[in-house]
Amino acid sequence: MxxxxxxxxxxxxxxxSNWLSGxxxxxxxxxxxxxxxxxxxxxxxxxxxxQETGLQERSRKPFEMPRATSPELVADILAAKSRHEHWGSxxxxxxxxxxxxxxxxxAASTTSEILKRHGMVHARRKRxxxxxxxxxxxxxxRPNEVWCADYKGQxxxxxxxxCYPLTLSDSHSRFLLGCWGLYHPAYLPTRYCFERxxxxxxxxxxxxxxxxxxxxxxxxGGLSSLAVWFVKLGIYPERIEKGHPEQNGRHERMHRTLKAxxxxxxxxxxxxxxxxxxxxxxxxxxxxxxEALGQKPPVSVYQHSAREYPARLPDIEYPQNFxxxxxxxxxxxxxxxxxxYLSGALAGELVGMKEIGNGIWQIYFSFYPxxxxxxxxxxxxxx
Numbered sequence: 001m002x003x004x005x006x007x008x009x010x011x012x013x014x015x016x017s018n019w020l021s022g023x024x025x026x027x028x029x030x031x032x033x034x035x036x037x038x039x040x041x042x043x044x045x046x047x048x049x050x051q052e053t054g055l056q057e058r059s060r061k062p063f064e065m066p067r068a069t070s071p072e073l074v075a076d077i078l079a080a081k082s083r084h085e086h087w088g089s090x091x092x093x094x095x096x097x098x099x100x101x102x103x104x105x106x107a108a109s110t111t112s113e114i115l116k117r118h119g120m121v122h123a124r125r126k127r128x129x130x131x132x133x134x135x136x137x138x139x140x141x142r143p144n145e146v147w148c149a150d151y152k153g154q155x156x157x158x159x160x161x162x163c164y165p166l167t168l169s170d171s172h173s174r175f176l177l178g179c180w181g182l183y184h185p186a187y188l189p190t191r192y193c194f195e196r197x198x199x200x201x202x203x204x205x206x207x208x209x210x211x212x213x214x215x216x217x218x219x220x221g222g223l224s225s226l227a228v229w230f231v232k233l234g235i236y237p238e239r240i241e242k243g244h245p246e247q248n249g250r251h252e253r254m255h256r257t258l259k260a261x262x263x264x265x266x267x268x269x270x271x272x273x274x275x276x277x278x279x280x281x282x283x284x285x286x287x288x289x290x291e292a293l294g295q296k297p298p299v300s301v302y303q304h305s306a307r308e309y310p311a312r313l314p315d316i317e318y319p320q321n322f323x324x325x326x327x328x329x330x331x332x333x334x335x336x337x338x339x340x341y342l343s344g345a346l347a348g349e350l351v352g353m354k355e356i357g358n359g360i361w362q363i364y365f366s367f368y369p370x371x372x373x374x375x376x377x378x379x380x381x382x383x
Contacts, residue, residue, distance in 0.1 A: 012055045015040070016047050069106045074114055076100070081120050089115065130211040130222045130242075131382040135369075137238055137247075138206040140171035144305040146238070147171065147204040148251035149194075151185045151212065152258060158268035165277065166193055167258065169251055171208070174293065175302035176254065176284050177201055179262075179277040181270050187214040187225050194226075195309075198233075202305025206236040208248055215239070219331070219343025220363075220382060221370040228345050231368050232313045250292075257284070316366045318352035323361075325351050338378055342370065 015033050018024050019040075030037045046054035080092050087095070089111035096105055106114075115121045140146040152165040164185045168178040177200075180193045207230055209215035216239055217224040227237040240247035262280035267273040285302075289295040318324055325333040331344035333351065342351065342363070352364040353373070361373040362383065371380045 077114055130216045130218055143170050143173045143303045144204045147207045148248050149207055149209050152255050155266055157266050163273055168197055173298045173302035174290050175298035176281050179281050181273045185213055190214050198309040203307040206238050208238040211239050211242055219345055223345050225345045231366050322352035322354050
């Protein structure tokens with residue numbers, strides 16, 4: 001019987017019992033127990049030396065560690081850390097080498113381990129980031145194919161409160177669909193502003209935003225509650241790459257004009273600031289010529305969307321070859337008796353599972369791909 005298929009200690013006892021019986025030679029025992037003669041002699045010697053504990057595994061840790069950092073150096077490092085508690089290992093070593101150049105200090109990695117071992121380093125809190133958007137952008141060859149939205153940088157009003165300007169424009173015609181001054185970039189006031197635009201102008205094919213709140217989240221697929229609402233309306237939520245505002249360049253260029261004409265200087269309060277935004281929007285859409293439009297104003301190019309805002313959200317349906325799962329309030333769903341986390345923004349929603357390989361499933365929320373599940377490892381990765 002192979003040692004891999006039995007408990008190691010049981011096999012050792014059986015081996016010693018066979019040797020004590022005198023019925024087998026060393027060669028026969030090594031063949032029966034599938035170990036080398038050298039290993040067999042080692043265990044026999046250990047058993048003869050100590051019959052009670054000789055067959056137990058011994059630590060492979062060396063008795064001496066000649067390259068270990070001396071207690072004196074460790075004490076100096078800990079004292080320096082106590083004196084400069086916000087310094088890292090590299091700064092501490094540079095400071096110690098300058099004040100005690102005659103000593104041979106350990107590497108920065110060793111110093112870090114010494115500090116960790118003595119509880120003088122606190123692990124940084126892991127920051128979760130919005131997963132990258134990897135799908136191609138929609139083209140904007142006609143009005144309402146792509147709308148662009150963003151929160152222009154907040155600024156302080158004359159009364160001391162912060163104003164967060166939410167802007168929404170049509171990518172093709174540059175038509176400024178809305179410009180609202182809000183006290184905070186929260187989900188509900190943002191949704192209310194979008195609802196106003198949808199009721200007045202209809203629905204776009206896609207809405208392009210950055211990765212900030214409330215447009216995106218750190219959940220699977222980057223979907224936030226606002227983006228989930230977009231998908232349920234049949235709108236594809238697009239997100240630009242982090243640190244690449246040029247991917248929403250037309251909208252960012254409008255922000256520069258907005259700042260010059262409606263924000264500098266800030267108005268006294270939110271009501272006065274909104275009046276300034278409304279005046280700017282009227283002039284921007286109806287009077288200001290745009291070079292990209294042949295020096296025509298946006299109103300001469302923009303048309304109302306053919307897709308009307310529905311009175312109620314349509315039900316999400318999936319093809320017959322999909323497996324359907326409902327996301328629980330905590331953001332997880334059940335798969336093969338295991339709870340797998342998707343996103344809190346999808347709580348209560350139905351997701352579809354399409355098998356694309358042997359045990360590999362593509363997860364969708366309506367038409368929007370969320371991630372890929374490997375049912376062998378039960379791991380979900382963004383797609």
